[in-house]
Each structure stands twice: as structure tokens, then as C-alpha cells.
Amino acid sequence: MSGDIQTIEYQGLPALRLSTAAGASAVLSLYGGQLLSWVPARGRERLYLSERARFGDGPIRGGVPVCFPQFSTQGTLARHGFARTRMWTVTEQRTGDDFALATVRLVDDPQTRALWPHPFILELTVAMDGGRLDLELEVINSGHAPFAFTGALHTYLRVAELEECQLQGLHGFDYLDALDAGAQARRDSGDVLLFDGPLDRHYRDVERPLLLRDNGAALGIHAEGFPDVVVWNPWEDGNARIDDMAPRDFRRMLCVEAAATHRRIALEPGESWHGRQTLVCL
Numbered sequence: 014m015s016g017d018i019q020t021i022e023y024q025g026l027p028a029l030r031l032s033t034a035a036g037a038s039a040v041l042s043l044y045g046g047q048l049l050s051w052v053p054a055r056g057r058e059r060l061y062l063s064e065r066a067r068f069g070d071g072p073i074r075g076g077v078p079v080c081f082p083q084f085s086t087q088g089t090l091a092r093h094g095f096a097r098t099r100m101w102t103v104t105e106q107r108t109g110d111d112f113a114l115a116t117v118r119l120v121d122d123p124q125t126r127a128l129w130p131h132p133f134i135l136e137l138t139v140a141m142d143g144g145r146l147d148l149e150l151e152v153i154n155s156g157h158a159p160f161a162f163t164g165a166l167h168t169y170l171r172v173a174e175l176e177e178c179q180l181q182g183l184h185g186f187d188y189l190d191a192l193d194a195g196a197q198a199r200r201d202s203g204d205v206l207l208f209d210g211p212l213d214r215h216y217r218d219v220e221r222p223l224l225l226r227d228n229g230a231a232l233g234i235h236a237e238g239f240p241d242v243v244v245w246n247p248w249e250d251g252n253a254r255i256d257d258m259a260p261r262d263f264r265r266m267l268c269v270e271a272a273a274t275h276r277r278i279a280l281e282p283g284e285s286w287h288g289r290q291t292l293v294c295l
């Protein structure tokens with residue numbers, strides 16, 4: 014038996030449902046090129062998607078938003094850029110005995126050029142087997158002038174209980190604390206990162222895979238190409254200010270983002286860049 018990919022409508026949006034023979038499944042929305050669900054074989058949902066999320070009206074709260082060509086407020090565009098609120102198209106669908114793979118694409122148009130004056134091609138490839146998910150983002154400069162960007166795969170992980178979670182692997186890396194604007198970079202000195210308050214840390218040049226322990230379950234988180242890792246949780250007060258998240262949902266989510274934030278990535282005409290985030294159930 015082989016995997017399967019179906020074109021579906023999800024919350025009113027065109028989407029793909031990917032499944033593997035082993036029983037893993039995922040939903041990829043063409044709005045935003047945003048993965049909204051990932052359930053590994055014999056596992057539970059691993060992505061947080063807010064039950065108050067809006068679909069097709071601004072950013073979708075949850076899953077894996079693609080931030081491009083700007084991370085957060087690091088520029089003049091709307092927060093996290095425009096890719097997460099544009100309609101993408103499907104360019105490839107493949108299945109095999111133990112995998113399913115789909116690629117979606119976003120290309121510049123007059124609306125994106127009015128915001129950001131550069132021709133580009135953005136491709137997101139989602140590939141999964143039973144217990145592993147790979148998300149690869151490719152950025153191509155299809156114009157005649159150089160450009161530079163920041164961005165991220167803004168992964169919202171669903172956790173059983175945030176206060177029981179431990180994130181391992183960030184020890185010794187420098188981070189900027191976005192909750193303490195203007196502060197110098199600090200070095201993480203803890204063995205593991207624990208969660209007992211709001212957190213918005215932008216770690217630089219993280220060269221090692223991370224491990225998230227969550228109530229007995231363990232998830233490996235690995236990035237290639239993306240130099241930085243952003244760890245975000247709004248905690249109770251921040252949650253209360255986010256109208257598309259139910260109160261206390263902060264306990265059920267943790268963003269561990271593969272990011273390019275502290276240095277812009279520069280591309281000459283015709284050049285391309287790719288970055289990947291891999292999640293593995295352990």
C-alpha cells in the first residue's frame with residue numbers, strides 16, 4: 014500500500030491531506046502554504062492549531078506559518094511578512110511505500126511587488142514518513158537585482174502540558190530576549206529550558222539538534238540552513254491579548270521556530286537558498 018494525497022477543503026480553504034501507508038497524516042493549507050496538522054503514525058496531533066483561528070482572514074494562528082520576507086517586526090512590512098496571507102499553488106505531489114511529499118509555491122505578483130519590490134519564487138516542500146516530518150523552504154531570486162530577507166518556519170508545537178516540558182540543546186548559545194528590548198545578547202546557561210513564564214528568545218547560530226520532552230513523549234527538532242531558533246510562548250497575560258487564542262491555550266503550545274533573524278540572507282539574481290526544519294518522534 015502506498016501513501017495518498019487528496020485535495021480537500023479545510024475550514025473553507027483549499028488544502029492537501031497527505032497520508033502515509035503507516036498511518037501518518039498532515040494537512041497543508043494553500044492559504045499561507047501553511048501546514049495545519051501533523052499526526053505521526055500511531056501518534057497524536059503534534060501541531061497546535063487554535064480553535065479560535067481565523068481562516069483566510071489574516072494570519073492563521075497555529076500550524077507552521079511561513080514568515081517571509083520579514084521575520085517579526087524586523088522591517089517595514091506587516092509582522093512576519095506577507096507569505097502567510099497569500100494563496101500558494103501546488104507544484105508537486107508524490108507518494109511512495111512509506112512517504113508522502115507535496116510542494117507548494119508562492120511567486121511574486123503586483124500585490125507583493127507593491128509591498129516588497131522583488132521578483133521571487135518561494136517553495137515549501139512537506140515530506141513525511143511514519144514518524145518524521147521535513148519542511149523545506151526554498152527562496153529563489155528570480156529578478157535582476159539582489160535582495161535580502163529574514164524569515165522563519167514558525168512552528169507551533171502542541172504540548173500536553175507546557176509546565177512539564179523541557180527543551181534541551183540550547184545550552185551555551187547566545188540569544189536576544191525580545192521581551193527585554195534593547196538588552197544585550199545573553200548566553201543560555203541552563204541545562205534545559207523550562208517554561209514558567211512568557212518567553213520570546215531569538216537564539217543565534219544554533220548548531221545542534223534540540224530535544225523537546227513533553228510528558229513522556231520526546232520530539233527531535235533539527236534545522237539546516239536556518240541559523241537561528243526562536244522559542245516563543247506568550248504565557249497567561251500575552252495569551253489574554255491574543256484574540257484568536259482561547260484563554261489558557263498557552264499551556265498547550267510552544268513555538269520552536271527555525272529562523273533566519275539576526276543576519277539577513279542575501280541573494281544575488283538567479284541565486285537560491287534553502288532551509289529545513291525536521292521533527293522526529295523519538
Ligand SMILES: O=P(O)(O)OC[C@H]1O[C@H](O)[C@H](O)[C@@H](O)[C@@H]1O
Pocket residue numbers: 072085092093191213243244245268270
Ligand atoms: O501574532 P503573530 O504575528 O503571529 O506573532 C507571534 C510571535 O511570533 C514570534 O515568535 C515572535 O518572536 C513573537 O514576538 C510574536 O509575538
